[in-house]
Amino acid sequence: MKYTPYSLTDLIRLDAFVAWVLNPDADSEAYWKGFLEQYPEKAATVESAREYIYLLAEDTGKNRPTEAQSSKMWKVVEDSMYVEEQPVLEEEKPAKHTWQWIRAAASVTLICGIGALSFWYFIRPQNVITRSEEPAVMKEQSLTKVTNDADRPRFVLLPDGSSVVLEPGSWLSFREMPAGQKREVTLSGKGFFEIVKDPSRPFLVYSRGIVTKVLGTSFSVDAREKSGEVKVEVKTGKVTVFSVGSDNASETEVNKAEKKGFILYPDQKIALAPGSGKVLKPIAPAVVAQNQYDIASQLFVFDETPVGEVFKSLEEAYNVKINCSVEALKKCPLTATLVGQPFSKKLAVICNAIDATYEIDGDQVRITGNGCR
């Protein structure tokens, strides 16, 4: 210390100096004061080194998340806390808890489609039967198959509380989804999915040998392409897309999906060849396409809106019929933002607010209650 006063870069790198600049205490203060008394000609160097350290700290600390990013991250984390601890909706009375559960229900939007195939099925419905006899689809008795032969989208409630709006000429098949087992559906055509989030159970959509696995929170996939591609687009969150040889993926395949598949992040899209999974168009920025039935892009924001009107907008979006015989209920004002949760959870929020109960039977919903105060 006696004969080697530090150079500027020496000081910037010196631990004791950095500690003094960033976290001065009595000891370091005394030491560097003494140093400056001993080497007064070093005052400028010390000052300069200090300044550089501040600048380095400032400049390397500029990548802060926005408030929106922060709350998005926290929401995902919080969701996972309540998924684990509050699995049963009906047990929750206080509104606060309901919201926590609702937040746990991530909105998942899947639009998977195979244009040519669905058109073929649509005009030749008898072929649907042939298709459903494939072993992979029919191997369990509890298989449910929903075909939309109508010319309007059809609402389908899945056993886990997730919901699908099925486009005309499309069909969807699924098995029971008992707790602890993976959730799988097979889709032909185009469907709009809203998936209840469950980190322990991935949700898989099979379409022509391409599997879309829901990993994260809210996202949207658009896999419809007339050219025979299966196209997947992500808006927010994270999905994995991979190919399988059959209509069913083994446990290993699902678990290793991230390794062999493609992971998509927000605003990314990919196009794969059906079956082979060959990349037709590599991961690229997605152009957000607006869709009439894209519920993810619809905002259900209500401010003191009579519940009757709220029901009307839900009826239109999901193509369901909401029956509410109690006129007093329809007048109850509702203030809520119903974005990012499946249909059933939206109903739960509304009913909780107006002290009513709901029942879903196919595309019919019955609301019962006494009316609000």
Add this chain to the structure above:
Amino acid sequence: MVVKDTFGRWETERQLWLALRQGDEQAFTFIFEKYHRTLYNYGCKLTTHTAVTEDAIQDIFIDIWRLRANLTENISSIKFYLYRTLRRRIHQTLDKYPATEEISDITDPEIMPFSFSDSQTMLIESESNLLRAQRIKELLAQLPERQLEAITLRYFDEFSIAEIGQIMGVNEKSVRNFLYKALTAFRQTQNVIINFLLIICSLSNF
């Protein structure tokens, strides 16, 4: 000047960690709120994809809550633990899914923008703060990833050399080397700028 690290109503880091391990949601929320922004900042030094960073932060916090009961009892520093976990998580993601569009961006960490030499050129001590800020900005923008990472951990996050070594998975000597190279690059850059100015000056004299 002294900024004491505070741990809310838990007073000590140890108590905060204990509360978390016992399932205290408020402790968990507090830890997220306290650290997620600087974690994000650090993550941005490891990948340019902010979504990767966001996901990694979500994942590590989800894991912490899920596995809270099994977390190690003795932890030297929550912040250190989080940083090390985040780095591991982001690198796992990047290794597994090397995004094709990123290949062109990959720079060899050992390739220096300017060749290393033991130049005696010193930083200009008397220049204005504005100029300094500008220089720092230019320097950091061109640093190889690992050097920038080390600089961030050292000067912004204020980790010790030993801690940085453990976070980055290298020995202390390597950390010092990263820092040394980064600051030497700075010196070299400066050299170039000065030479450039000298050339301009000499040209204008003609």
